[in-house]
Amino acid sequence: MTAILAPYACDPQNTRGRRFAEVSAPTRTDFQRDRDRIVHSSAFRRLVYKTQVFLNHEGDLFRTRLTHSLEVAQLGRSIARALHLNEDLVEAIALAHDLGHTPFGHAGQDALNACMAPFGGFEHNLQSLRVVDVLETRYPQFDGLNLTFETREGVLKHCSRANAQALNAQEPGGVAQRFLDRTQPSIEAQLCNLADEIAYNAHDIDDGVRSGLITLAQLQEVPLFDEQRRATLAQYPQLEDASQGRRLLYETIRRMLSEQVYDVIAASSAALQAAAPASADAARWLSPLIGFSEAMREKSQVLKSFLLRNLYRHPQVMHTTGQAQQVIADLFAAYMDAPQTLPARPTPLTAQAELSVARQVADYIAGMTDRFASREHARLTGQQLLA
Numbered sequence: 431m432t433a434i435l436a437p438y439a440c441d442p443q444n445t446r447g448r449r450f451a452e453v454s455a456p457t458r459t460d461f462q463r464d465r466d467r468i469v470h471s472s473a474f475r476r477l478v479y480k481t482q483v484f485l486n487h488e489g490d491l492f493r494t495r496l497t498h499s500l501e502v503a504q505l506g507r508s509i510a511r512a513l514h515l516n517e518d519l520v521e522a523i524a525l526a527h528d529l530g531h532t533p534f535g536h537a538g539q540d541a542l543n544a545c546m547a548p549f550g551g552f553e554h555n556l557q558s559l560r561v562v563d564v565l566e567t568r569y570p571q572f573d574g575l576n577l578t579f580e581t582r583e584g585v586l587k588h589c590s591r592a593n594a595q596a597l598n599a600q601e602p603g604g605v606a607q608r609f610l611d612r613t614q615p616s617i618e619a620q621l622c623n624l625a626d627e628i629a630y631n632a633h634d635i636d637d638g639v640r641s642g643l644i645t646l647a648q649l650q651e652v653p654l655f656d657e658q659r660r661a662t663l664a665q666y667p668q669l670e671d672a673s674q675g676r677r678l679l680y681e682t683i684r685r686m687l688s689e690q691v692y693d694v695i696a697a698s699s700a701a702l703q704a705a706a707p708a709s710a711d712a713a714r715w716l717s718p719l720i721g722f723s724e725a726m727r728e729k730s731q732v733l734k735s736f737l738l739r740n741l742y743r744h745p746q747v748m749h750t751t752g753q754a755q756q757v758i759a760d761l762f763a764a765y766m767d768a769p770q771t772l773p774a775r776p777t778p779l780t781a782q783a784e785l786s787v788a789r790q791v792a793d794y795i796a797g798m799t800d801r802f803a804s805r806e807h808a809r810l811t812g813q814q815l816l817a
């Protein structure tokens with residue numbers, strides 16, 4: 431039934447478990463069950479209306495947080511299967527990794543972080559954990575989705591030391607401990623981080639070209655892209671024709687993805703063999719074991735800085751970013767002035783420290799979709815931004 435797992439893969443039989451004990455499901459492993467809970471959550475459905483790079487209303491074919499998360503899961507699972515890692519865990523982490531993202535992508539996150547600076551700040555990774563631990567209220571017996579330690583560990587990709595200390599005080603030796611010990615998460619979690627990077631580097635090229643903000647000609651300065659473009663044209667010279675631009679783009683990106691996936695599999699498999707961790711837990715105490723070869727790391731770096739210079743900092747993207755920051759800052763100020771207008775939330779089942787008004791406001795704003803935030807902004811300020 432299950433693929434053979436490497437000794438260092440996370441085995442659901444040895445999970446460190448859930449925070450609230452539950453009877454196991456009759457036919458599904460704990461990691462499959464985590465994945466299913468994530469797919470059925472409200473936060474997951476909101477991802478479809480949240481920006482990845484381009485705002486949702488800018489075009490129907492651009493990636494959203496949802497399609498991005500599905501691409502991360504696809505890449506993660508392919509690599510996991512080849513490395514005999516736990517595919518279900520990889521899928522669960524991939525589908526949950528962006529649940530805490532604000533509307534309007536990184537612009538929204540930066541703006542909310544700035545608003546929250548006097549109140550402990552806002553980190554989207556920490557927020558993703560907060561969504562699955564606290565904010566989803568759909569079970570009678572606990573708050574959150576009560577996911578396994580391993581899925582939660584993967585969701586908390588980064589965490590500041592101060593936040594790690596605060597989390598660790600609530601859950602001693604829990605998912606924040608590694609940020610204090612400076613150890614690694616499971617190999618499956620390491621894999622999701624890299625799959626995330628591979629996914630956005632590739633789809634941002636596609637969306638960037640589709641938007642007209644970057645061109646195939648500009649991309650010739652990126653070796654990772656251009657080597658595959660040349661190989662594609664050598665095999666299919668008819669794609670030189672301008673009318674075949676999209677086919678050439680897709681085939682190039684497809685080859686680029688394969689090259690990176692096979693590189694990760696080869697490099698990681700060599701690292702895993704050399705380190706030979708005896709268990710999933712032993713791997714947490716070693717250096718990272720999932721990664722590109724040195725040559726691929728450099729090529730991927732060139733692509734990243736290309737996207738930063740030419741796409742993420744494109745004047746048109748920066749203009750939208752400025753407006754998005756305005757919307758978030760205005761919403762934050764409006765709710766802080768009138769916190770009684772925040773919708774009521776179900777009473778938490780578990781004892782929680784009294785939440786500050788600012789944190790409740792941040793939770794509410796972070797949960798919004800792009801369009802809900804724009805409409806709410808228009809209602810509260812009478813201004814039409816990003817609509």
Ligand code: MG
Pocket residue numbers: 498502527528626
């Ligand atoms: Mg992501």
